[in-house]
Amino acid sequence: MENQKVDLKNLTLDQLQQFLLELGKEKYRAKQILHWIYQRNVTDFAEMTDLSKDFRLKLAEKAFVSSWYPETVEISSDGTKKYLFRLADGESVEAVRIPMDEGRATLCISTQVGCAMQCQFCLTGTFGLTRNLLPGEIVNQVCAALQDGPISNVVLMGMGEPLHNLDNVVAALKILFLDDGLGFGNRRITLSTSGLVPEIYRLAEQIKVRLAVSLNATTDEVRSRLMPINKRYPLKELMKACQEYARVTKQRVTFEYVLIGGVNDSLADAGRLVKLLHGVRSKVNLIVFNEYEGSEFSAPEEASIKAFQSYLLQREIVATRRASKGQDISAACGQLKGKLDGEQFQD
Ligand code: SAH
Ligand code: SF4
Numbered sequence: 001m002e003n004q005k006v007d008l009k010n011l012t013l014d015q016l017q018q019f020l021l022e023l024g025k026e027k028y029r030a031k032q033i034l035h036w037i038y039q040r041n042v043t044d045f046a047e048m049t050d051l052s053k054d055f056r057l058k059l060a061e062k063a064f065v066s067s068w069y070p071e072t073v074e075i076s077s078d079g080t081k082k083y084l085f086r087l088a089d090g091e092s093v094e095a096v097r098i099p100m101d102e103g104r105a106t107l108c109i110s111t112q113v114g115c116a117m118q119c120q121f122c123l124t125g126t127f128g129l130t131r132n133l134l135p136g137e138i139v140n141q142v143c144a145a146l147q148d149g150p151i152s153n154v155v156l157m158g159m160g161e162p163l164h165n166l167d168n169v170v171a172a173l174k175i176l177f178l179d180d181g182l183g184f185g186n187r188r189i190t191l192s193t194s195g196l197v198p199e200i201y202r203l204a205e206q207i208k209v210r211l212a213v214s215l216n217a218t219t220d221e222v223r224s225r226l227m228p229i230n231k232r233y234p235l236k237e238l239m240k241a242c243q244e245y246a247r248v249t250k251q252r253v254t255f256e257y258v259l260i261g262g263v264n265d266s267l268a269d270a271g272r273l274v275k276l277l278h279g280v281r282s283k284v285n286l287i288v289f290n291e292y293e294g295s296e297f298s299a300p301e302e303a304s305i306k307a308f309q310s311y312l313l314q315r316e317i318v319a320t321r322r323a324s325k326g327q328d329i330s331a332a333c334g335q336l337k338g339k340l341d342g343e344q345f346q347d
Helices: 013-022 029-039 053-062 135-146 162-177 197-206 220-226 235-249 267-277 302-314 339-346
Strands: 072-075 081-086 092-099 105-108 112-114 129-132 153-156 189-193 210-214 253-259 282-288 319-321
Touching (some): 092 135, 129 162, 153 162, 162 197, 197 235, 235 253, 253 302, 267 282
Parallel strands (some): 189 210, 210 253, 282 319
Antiparallel strands (some): 072 081, 092 105
16 A cells, blocks of 8 residues: 555655665665656656666555645745645645746745744744644655746745754755755755754754744843743853854854834844844844734834844844745745635634
8 A cells, every 4th residue: 555655755865775775775776766756756666767677666566756736826926936735634735936036936845734833923823733744745845846947945934843843854954955866955945943942953963054043032021922932942042052053054044033013123122133143153134024814913114124124234234134925825924824724714
């Protein structure tokens, strides 16, 4: 039966080599198979014509290669596309293709169905966690979106907290990085976290990937109110972990800051932010709060957004403002919820 077979999309190179050894095959065959799966998008072993017929039959007996097609694709007036994928158990996840300049595109992918972190400003957070995604379920979002055009960068900023599913996320990153596979360089993928401190240290030990941290407040009082995770890992510990991550990986850490009207958008906040970032190789990505039905929060006035950004720029902090795309199809940050959840939401 199919579900007792191994989905090769779930395996890292080491694991695939091990699997082949167990089948009595040379491990260098792994590269040939990866090439078929990821570079030629072949899922039927019968078509892998540089493998012996025997070997192909054996593979078909023990393994399969999953392949995804979006169940629905919504297209925004600004060109952003939202893909909805139905999972084997009936759950769903979303990924978003965001067009950038010069024909480039960023793909935003999900790492969990729902999220357990309960950030108060995030729609995904209000539904709780349903389950972790497997490595193959993370990788397949990229494979499916690649069928719809090239992708320059991948961001783990869709549904879910990537560091709450660390092992599967690290495996998925290893697969996305494979030279014989999709070949994403580690500078082309960014992992965004709400700040799980022990997992930030573990990540630094396990793999090199760009890190973005959702800061969103400059005092423990406000941050704990917005993001319950801050009660467990307060700002001081979080900033120390980020400093260490930047040191070990020799990369700047990006701090995401969702500006919420009257909550975290004052110049006093900007001042505290400058102090917090002192000594951390970093840049700031300002995101204007995306409003959604049922939220108690609202976006700040344009003037306060500009003042906040200028304050940072004048103090030589690299602070960009993220253009919010795909609002009309609920594809913007914090608006992903999947189809099933949406139906529940309307009840
Ligand atoms: N769980 C991870 C990654 C997914 S959330 C994390 O929290 O970092 C991706 C980004 O969307 C985070 O920076 C988060 O702060 C932001 N976000 C969540 N809800 C938002 C909203 N309603 N408007 C704008 N940004 C939001
Ligand atoms: Fe989860 Fe990130 Fe949303 Fe917080 S902001 S609830 S961590 S997805």
